[in-house]
Amino acid sequence: MILSVEIAEKRFGGRSILGPLAFTLDAGEILAIVGPSGCGKTTLLRIVGGLDPNYRGTVRWHGSAAPRMGTVFQAPRLLPWRTVRQNLDLVRPPGGDAAARDRLLERLGLAAARDAFASELSLGMARRLALARALVVEPDLVLLDEPFVSLDEAAAATARQVLLDAWRARPAAMLLVTHDLGEAASLADRILLLSRDPARVIDTVSVPAPLRRAGGPPALDLANTIRRRLGGPPAPHFLAGG
Numbered sequence: 001m002i003l004s005v006e007i008a009e010k011r012f013g014g015r016s017i018l019g020p021l022a023f024t025l026d027a028g029e030i031l032a033i034v035g036p037s038g039c040g041k042t043t044l045l046r047i048v049g050g051l052d053p054n055y056r057g058t059v060r061w062h063g064s065a066a067p068r069m070g071t072v073f074q075a076p077r078l079l080p081w082r083t084v085r086q087n088l089d090l091v092r093p094p095g096g097d098a099a100a101r102d103r104l105l106e107r108l109g110l111a112a113a114r115d116a117f118a119s120e121l122s123l124g125m126a127r128r129l130a131l132a133r134a135l136v137v138e139p140d141l142v143l144l145d146e147p148f149v150s151l152d153e154a155a156a157a158t159a160r161q162v163l164l165d166a167w168r169a170r171p172a173a174m175l176l177v178t179h180d181l182g183e184a185a186s187l188a189d190r191i192l193l194l195s196r197d198p199a200r201v202i203d204t205v206s207v208p209a210p211l212r213r214a215g216g217p218p219a220l221d222l223a224n225t226i227r228r229r230l231g232g233p234p235a236p237h238f239l240a241g242g
């Protein structure tokens, strides 16, 4: 176990948003977090990332040193007055691999824009750059909040593959928030299913070995099993990966 999260309660104003809930993450494990819109997934990720200290509970990293963290939050949060390359170089570890940075830009379709200012990027480009920035950190822990939203399907498929390739080269622990069960099943080892009002863990689903981190569309029966646990109807379109 590399990360343990125990949240007794998180409130906004008078409202209880999260908890009690608990989960752990093994080193190199990809855990997807799925739940209804507005249930508190982003709030949970912000707590794990140390961006919201106002909760009752504990978030503990069990590594020997504090983790290097790569994050993709819903807003890309780039430095608009810096170029694409500069946005990456600011977080690249000393002695980090400039060729790896350039390969990431190439694969994410950003090589031609490498000297453009971040303010000049489209939202889809900015989100791809945010993913590159999370990976160029050489992270121990990656926090991803709907990282492929606002990419067209081809760009999203490439970005998922880039994420998996980065994981294979350096298996960081990852928390992936997504509303897309297909995406969760094609990227993760396990899927945490959350309820809402307040968010609690309904169930944890292990992704079967042949699908796990395969990056392809998931089997319909797995997506439907998960949907049933969430109380929803079967959805044939999950065959197409979401």
Ligand SMILES: Nc1ncnc2c1ncn2[C@@H]1O[C@H](COP(=O)(O)OP(=O)(O)OP(=O)(O)O)[C@@H](O)[C@H]1O
Pocket: 012, 013, 017, 035, 036, 037, 038, 039, 040, 041, 042, 043, 044, 179
């Ligand atoms: N800063 C805030 N102040 C008050 N309430 C907030 C704040 N941030 C989030 N909330 C509320 O907390 C709840 C959980 O929000 P959160 O964004 O974590 O959900 P989510 O599951 O990530 O949503 P989505 O799937 O739509 O992205 C929502 O009801 C939201 O309105």
